[in-house]
Amino acid sequence: MSNVVLLSTRKLPPTYFDQVREDLGDQDITIDVVGWVAPSAWVADKVNSFTLIGPGRMPAAPVVEEEVAEVESAAPVAEEPAPKPAPAPAAPAAPPKPKPTGAKRVVKAVEWRARKAKKVAGRMLPKAIKTSAPVKFLRGQRATSDLGKTYWERVLSRRDVLSTIDQADVVIALDAGAIWAGWNLGQRKASTPVVLGLPAARRELDMMKAPSA
Template sequence: MKTVVLLSTRRLPPTYFDTVREDLGNQELSLDVIAWMPPSGYVADRVHTFTLIGPGRMPKAPAPELESDPLAEADPVEEAPDAVIAPEAVAEPESVVGEAEVAPAAAALPADAAEDEAASTTPAGAAASSRGAGEARPVGITRVRKALGWRYRKARKVAGKVLPKAIKTSAPVKFLRGNRAGKDLGKTYWGRIDGRRDVLTTIEKADVVIALDAGAIWAGWNLGQRRGSVPVVLGLPAARRELDQLKATTKAAAGNG
């Protein structure tokens, strides 16, 4: 069984590792992943090891499916017949309170209760406006900071409108931004690998090391310079050629023996 180490700085789905095995010829492979970002799903059943050296957390294993309870699937209990309201429990028309009886009762309320009732009918907006009117405006250094923040946001918005959208979305600008971000990430990624003894030990045991994306190229180049005995390639097609050569060399050695 060949050991393959995958270097990646992107978020990989679990199904991607099935694609890797297929592109590498469906050989018996042990996949070890050194990743900057956690996968998008549970991958412990698809790879040998997955070492996360960047931010984030590994996804948890999916919860096992619980068997259905036969009692829960039974028909719900029907309502008892005696739960129906009896006719005699309904109030008679004479028991309904009329408007003539409500007015004297309201007049008999004490003054405090009447004030509470009037306060409860006051609109919420009026109360909020009365509270807002009492708030003091910022003064001193707080006022200066708020003014500077407002001017900064306004200047940024104006600059975004002045620069044509065709320039901001052009291919050269996107390339420069992506290239700068890729270089920064690549150096950080390589620094994490170089500082982890367990990661370097995993790489030393590999038959092939594959850099899967642009962020992993710098790490792959440095590993290739340090360990010439372990082939470090970019992409799956190049890794397929290396594995085929190793397979042919192994067969030739076995035939000569």
């Protein structure tokens, strides 16, 4: 049996792990996941472990129909609701604020013009430039870089995660946000293959199974 650890910063559905087993060509593998984002649904029956190191919480286990029926049968009968009290009279509206006069009026006018100038300056950049592919790419690269560093720092701070990784036969970075963590893990333990994507992991597992010459 092979142990694989998946590094991920994206939301993964439960069916994805069935695809992992198929792509790796081995149904008899142990899958441990180190995720920045919780999966889209309960995955305890799909993986050996899923360690969430980012914000949010893991999905709850699905409720079995029999359990729902037991809860409903045990639920107490609802009592007749008491009449609602009459609503309290509304509070009188606050008097309008006095308009600024004299020097205060001049200050308010200057502030208003400054805000208006700022908005106009922001609209001067053509929308075509704001939404152009190079600008989007640069923003995406920066966001990915920041996430990658944060993800790696969280991995490095968790002993349970490092212990799980130390037991892996192959570590797989699934997306761009996990590449930085994968590269650093490869530097820490050269004896364990750390790869990007499932095809590369499949090649490593196939070489492990191949008989030595």
